Amino acid sequence: MLEIDRLSKRFSGLVAVDDVSLRVEHGSITGLIGPNGAGKTTLFAMSAGFVPVDAGNVRFEGATVTSMPPHERTRLGMVRTFQIVQPFAGLSVRENIAVGAYLRTPDRADALAEAETVGNRLGLGPMLDFAASSLTVAGRKRLELARALATRPRLLLLDEVLAGLNPTEIRDILPVIRSIRDDGVTIFMIEHIMQAVMNLCETVYVLNEGKLIAEGAPAIVCGERPVIEAYLGQGAAARLRAEGGQPHA
Amino acid sequence: MSARDLFPILPVLLVLAVLPFLGLSGSLLNLLIFMMIVALAAQGWNVLGGYGGLASFGHAAFFGTGAYAAAILQTRYGVNAWAALVAGVVLGSLVGAFIGLLTFRSGLKGSYFALITLAFAEVLRIIANSSEITGGGAGIVVPIDYGFENLQLRDRRFFVLLAVICVGVGLVITRWLDRSKFGAYLIAIRENEDAARALGVNVMNVKLGAITLSAALTALAGVLYTQNFLFLDANVAYGPWISIEALFAAIVGGLGTMFGPLIGAVVLLGAGEITKEFSGGIPGFDLLVFGVILIITVAFAPNGLAGISLKSFRRKTRGHTARSSRDGGADA
Numbered sequence: 001m002l003e004i005d006r007l008s009k010r011f012s013g014l015v016a017v018d019d020v021s022l023r024v025e026h027g028s029i030t031g032l033i034g035p036n037g038a039g040k041t042t043l044f045a046m047s048a049g050f051v052p053v054d055a056g057n058v059r060f061e062g063a064t065v066t067s068m069p070p071h072e073r074t075r076l077g078m079v080r081t082f083q084i085v086q087p088f089a090g091l092s093v094r095e096n097i098a099v100g101a102y103l104r105t106p107d108r109a110d111a112l113a114e115a116e117t118v119g120n121r122l123g124l125g126p127m128l129d130f131a132a133s134s135l136t137v138a139g140r141k142r143l144e145l146a147r148a149l150a151t152r153p154r155l156l157l158l159d160e161v162l163a164g165l166n167p168t169e170i171r172d173i174l175p176v177i178r179s180i181r182d183d184g185v186t187i188f189m190i191e192h193i194m195q196a197v198m199n200l201c202e203t204v205y206v207l208n209e210g211k212l213i214a215e216g217a218p219a220i221v222c223g224e225r226p227v228i229e230a231y232l233g234q235g236a237a238a239r240l241r242a243e244g245g246q247p248h249a
Numbered sequence: 250m251s252a253r254d255l256f257p258i259l260p261v262l263l264v265l266a267v268l269p270f271l272g273l274s275g276s277l278l279n280l281l282i283f284m285m286i287v288a289l290a291a292q293g294w295n296v297l298g299g300y301g302g303l304a305s306f307g308h309a310a311f312f313g314t315g316a317y318a319a320a321i322l323q324t325r326y327g328v329n330a331w332a333a334l335v336a337g338v339v340l341g342s343l344v345g346a347f348i349g350l351l352t353f354r355s356g357l358k359g360s361y362f363a364l365i366t367l368a369f370a371e372v373l374r375i376i377a378n379s380s381e382i383t384g385g386g387a388g389i390v391v392p393i394d395y396g397f398e399n400l401q402l403r404d405r406r407f408f409v410l411l412a413v414i415c416v417g418v419g420l421v422i423t424r425w426l427d428r429s430k431f432g433a434y435l436i437a438i439r440e441n442e443d444a445a446r447a448l449g450v451n452v453m454n455v456k457l458g459a460i461t462l463s464a465a466l467t468a469l470a471g472v473l474y475t476q477n478f479l480f481l482d483a484n485v486a487y488g489p490w491i492s493i494e495a496l497f498a499a500i501v502g503g504l505g506t507m508f509g510p511l512i513g514a515v516v517l518l519g520a521g522e523i524t525k526e527f528s529g530g531i532p533g534f535d536l537l538v539f540g541v542i543l544i545i546t547v548a549f550a551p552n553g554l555a556g557i558s559l560k561s562f563r564r565k566t567r568g569h570t571a572r573s574s575r576d577g578g579a580d581a
Contacts, residue, residue: 050447074449082444086441106430
């Protein structure tokens with residue numbers, strides 16, 4: 001579905017992403033985790049075309065999209081959400097979602113109807129006519145998802161959709177994400193909340209200081225030594241090992 | 250956009266069209282014409298500044314291009330006035346597209362965009378003031394030759410009618426923005442450019458379309474100015490006055506609203522005229538009033554005069570909002 005091939009990005013001296021290759025399989029929920037500043041968001045921005053790549057290639061469904069502008073990638077069927085939610089504050093929730101729906105129809109009535117369908121599905125039904133700026137954080141995250149879904153993507157790039165939500169809100173939104181995948185949308189997600197990663201992802205990639213340090217099933221990856229060291233530091237990781245306890249992430 | 254979407258426009262146009270035939274004095278007719286010209290320029294400004302969030306200080310560039318194109322084509326090349334009108338609008342929109350291409354490619358927004366547009370208008374003013382084809386400092390006089398085919402109407406009432414029709418075109422275009430994909434994309438860009446881009450909006454094309462459309466409307470106002478006053482010089486055509494009045498009228502009336510620019514132009518010029526009466530013609534006093542009106546509006550009605558009525562209407566009908574916007578009624 002999505003193939004990232006030896007991607008690199010440098011910001012004047014700082015190597016944000018260093019020679020990273022990974023694959024997101026069709027129909028999977030694939031996670032991208034790593035400590036703060038690991039380069040996850042930069043990798044995402046390059047995948048979606050928001051940041052030009054220094055080296056490497058991005059392929060979507062076999063087609064090279066490395067230098068394709070973001071709006072054309074969205075037309076092809078890959079859409080991203082933002083870590084810091086970006087609602088169209090002055091518009092209603094329905095109109096926000098309709099902007100996404102307009103990608104597949106020029107007709108206002110169709111776009112608004114699609115917005116209503118998608119909004120209802122994401123539990124935004126009662127809020128459809130509220131101003132987007134009046135939504136809570138959880139509401140905004142759902143709106144971010146709804147707008148992206150309204151473009152009818154085949155690949156969804158989710159940048160920390162769960163960040164800032166409380167445990168109840170997370171519990172409520174996990175089934176929504178799973179049902180999106182069950183409808184045939186492949187999901188590639190950056191996530192910090194391990195409970196969610198364990199719960200949702202079949203495969204995770206771990207990024208640290210711009211480099212890929214581990215990949216595999218989440219339960220296995222989390223026990224790997226470089227991953228623990230990246231998160232906890234070498235000292236703490238060593239102490240954990242010394243105490244003999246199998247670290248549980 | 251369906252025919253029903255145009256319903257709110259009809260009564261307003263009807264009132265404006267009947268007004269000149271109620272026995273208004275010549276000076277009131279002239280004021281009405283001037284109001285319509287400024288309203289049209291402000292409608293143009295509103296497309297880019299109100300809907301697109303790209304505030305320009307240089308709409309004179311489009312106004313003046315329309316005005317000069319009409320005057321020069323008629324006087325120097327003997328082109329028919331109606332053809333000159335079309336040419337004026339086309340040339341004005343080309344200037345818009347050109348400025349858009351330069352500024353949007355380099356990602357200019359906010360105050361940078363405003364300053365660049367101001368600079369373009371000023372450069373054009375200086376060129377027009379010193380070049381031969383525009384008549385330099387002496388300006389251009391379009392010879393009086395009354396007749397419908399020359400777009401010169403001896404009866405002022407019919408010129409009002411013509412100007413009202415043009416404002417009607419502006420209203421229809423604005424309504425279309427409220428009801429179309431293009432308009433939704435433009436508003437999305439105003440609210441958040443990155444989010445719009447992520448949702449598949451070709452930001453560059455939409456912005457270019459907006460500045461071209463905006464310039465076309467303002468250029469049409471320029472053509473009307475030429476045909477009404479039959480005289481033009483660089484300070485009138487490319488002077489900052491029209492850039493300022495276009496943006497004042499749009500802001501005071503209500504950014505991104507259909508009737509805002511029209512309401513703003515009528516209120517501002519009306520208030521200006523009234524103060525001229527009472528201040529005994531102290532020069533610049535009407536501008537002072539403009540400033541006061543602008544400050545009051547921004548402080549107490551940030552959504553403009555059109556926003557006040559919309560807000561109170563919404564408050565009254567809060568219980569029905571869910572239903573009304575299912576009909577597609579939410580047009581903030």
